[in-house]
Amino acid sequence: MVDDPKAWGEIAAANAISDVFAMGGRPFVALNIVAFPINCLPLDTLKGVMEGGYSKVIDSGAFLMGGHSVEDEEPKYGLCVFGEVEKDALWKTTGADPGDLLILTKPLGSGIIATAVKADMVDDPVWAEDATKWMSKLNDLPLKMARSMRKAIKSCTDVTGFGLAGHCLDMLSTKKVNLELKSEKLPLMDGALELASMGLLPAGAYTNRSLYEGRVEGLDSMGERADFLFDPQTSGGLLLTVSPDKSEELMELAIENGFEKTAVIGRFKDGDGRIQIV
Secondary structure, three states, rough: OOOHHHHHHHHHHHHHHHHHHOOOOOEEEEEEEEEEEEOOOHHHHHHHHHHHHHHHHHHHHOOEEEEEEEEEEOOOOEEEEEOOOOOOOOOOOOOOOOOOOEOOOOOOOOOHHHHHHHHOOOOOOOHHHHHHHOOOOOOOOOHHOOOHHHHHOEEEEOOOOOOOHHHHHHHOOOOOOEEEOOOOOOOOOOOHEEEEHOOOOOOOHHHHHHHHHHEEEHHHHHHHHHHHHHOOOOOOOEEEEOOHHHHHHHHHHHHHHHOOOEEEEEEEEOOOOOEEOO
């Protein structure tokens, strides 16, 4: 959805590095993975992509140690990222207890906005700019946390291609708790709700819905906001589980570090691994 090579590189790098942050880790080495049609696109385009990726690697505190490139008909860019984490502060996808709260650090809607951009259906350029800003933002909140806060995180994952529902259900995979998800608390990117109401949904949203809607109760009550449970995200936010007594501290830390749409979107309770819309 972006025409600027540097922005593409920034988004791809932020997306790749996010997996380390989602485990509470610190990235330290990254390798470029590049496929590029050298006979079809100017090398300045590749230079811009790699400059964007490099800037995010450096911002994350890691080192870029080269990489691998191949000639291909379609340009592709990503990174292989290595990180480290303290063993007793490793975040896993499961671990929530009844009463814990679920916090999301970035707004939803990047898949919907990207679909609208490709269909030339975005009337307000600010909507695409807002989506690009969020997708290129590093999920570097673990780097801002004191060790005591990192150890207070019960579980974590990042929201990417499986959408919010898919990643929430991954956090419920032990089938010991349910998640009460607050529909009206879901943070959305600027313009995303309007575009969803026009039916501008990516193909992945339909796939995700078919996979996960059977484990979501109360979906009909959400109206058009239900689409945001299944919208596949690129470089989406972190989903963090904490006890209620730590939630305010975590919220303040996130907002202070540029995650101004951070929201408490749900609460865990005894159950068998389902999402319940409230």
